[in-house]
Amino acid sequence: MTSHDALLLLSFGGPEGPEDVIPFLENVTRGRNIPRERLEKVGEHYHLFGGVSPINRLCRELKAAIEADFAAHGVDLPVYWGNRNWTPYLADTVRQMRDDGIRRAAAFVTSAYSGYSTNDQYLQDIARAREEVPGAPEIDKLPVYCDRPGFLDPFVDATRDALGRLPGGARLLFTAHSVPLAQPNRELYVAELEEAARTVADRAAPGTPWDLVYQSRSGPPSQPWLEPQITDHLEKLAGEGVRAAAAVPIGFVSDHMEVKYDLDVEAAGRAADLGIAFVRAATPGGDPRFAALPRLLMEEGN
Template sequence: MTSYDALLLLSFGGPEGTEDVIPFLENVTRGRDIPRERLEEVGEHYHLFGGVSPINRLCRDLKAAIEADFAAHGVDLPVYWGNRNWTPYLADTVRQMKADGIRHAAAFVTSAYSGYSTNDQYLNDIARAREEVPDAPEIDKLPVYCDRPGFIEPFVDATKDALSRLPEGARLVFTAHSVPLSQPNRELYVAELEEAARTIAEKAAPGTPWDLVYQSRSGPPGQPWLEPQITDHLGELHGKGVRAVAVVPIGFVSDHMEVKFDLDVEAADLAAELGIALVRAGTPGTDPRFAALPRELLGETG
């Protein structure tokens, strides 16, 4: 049994049409003084996919998978969904939860790690949304889950599959979203990524060499961020004679834009130019083991 009366699926959000792209990017970068030209440049990534980020569809699919898992295990809780940067906005979802009589919800965030942008910022989002809604329900964020089998095991299977499609001697390259070196809790974020990469590598391909690299850097060119970037790293691997890599995006729970463009387009195109065979491993998405995580965490914390 749990003391909660609802689950809130909390995510980043993304545009669902060409007219949404720039307003969405303005939401993401608000307060950071990013030039309009840079927004338009990044917007082209979305326009390659019709102006639609996969993330909202993936959240709908995950919500349905969580609801199915709840039903299969006798968990009688409604599942709500809210975003930081696009509809359905979190404050609107909290408003609906209040209208439905929800008093105490648990939040499952589509980000597995500790750190500011991956954990603390979502806590801030929850606090701000509750401030906008008088007498809002209490909302507790469920713990990070980067070390949980429901997150790790889908990546293990995806890594095995990626390696099976490459010649013998392929190298593992784990990727995650870069963050500024000045960001709070950066060290914890990196430590958790390293441990997740090590665990997946040991389970999927013991003895296979692996690297942890970063992607999707933004911000001013002079601001130091976590490195190396995957594009730079591919060049270094090429110089060392590596000709096959399995890229495993452990920083992401689903195949959203940072995966579909930064890896499947940008990194893949560079690898092809360098003569490197590259296979990108899948993400947990709606894997039943991942969809079971909210229920498992509720059982431990509720």
């Protein structure tokens, strides 16, 4: 049983057509004075995929998987979906929840870790949306879940699969979104990433050497961010004689654009140039074990 009368799936959002790309990036970077030329440069990544980020499609699939899990376990709660940066916008979803008579909802965000951009900013999003909607329901963000089996187990299977497609002696590279060193709660974010990577490596391939690396850095070069970047680390590994690497995007729950471009295009291309066989492991996405997490977290809280 739960004291909530709805679940809110809360995500980042992404463009769903070429005309959406620049407005979406303007939403993401609002208040940061990013030059238009820089937005257009980043926008090229999206245009390689028809101007469509996979994240909204993946959220629809995850929402359906959560609903299926609810139905299979007798949980009679509606599932809503709202985004930070693109439609369906969170405030619009909260307004719909209010109009539907929802009084108290649990929020499951598509980010598994602590930290500012991965946790605290979603709390701010929720507070801001509720302020915009008179009579908004209470919304309780569910706990971070980077240590839960529903998140880690799919990565264990995906890591084994990725290594199975490479020659022996492959290196494991666990990747996560880089953040500025000055970002609040950065230390906790890194500690959780290290523990998740260690757990998956120990279970999937005991004894296999692994590294925690970062990707998707943005911002001015003068601002220090978490390192090493995966492309730089691939160069280092090539110099050490490593000839195969499996990238495990442990910092992500689904194959959104920063996985599809930064790993599948950019990192894979750099590895090919260096003569390194490269495979990228799958993310949890709509895996039923991952889709069960909202229900399990709600049950734990009651």
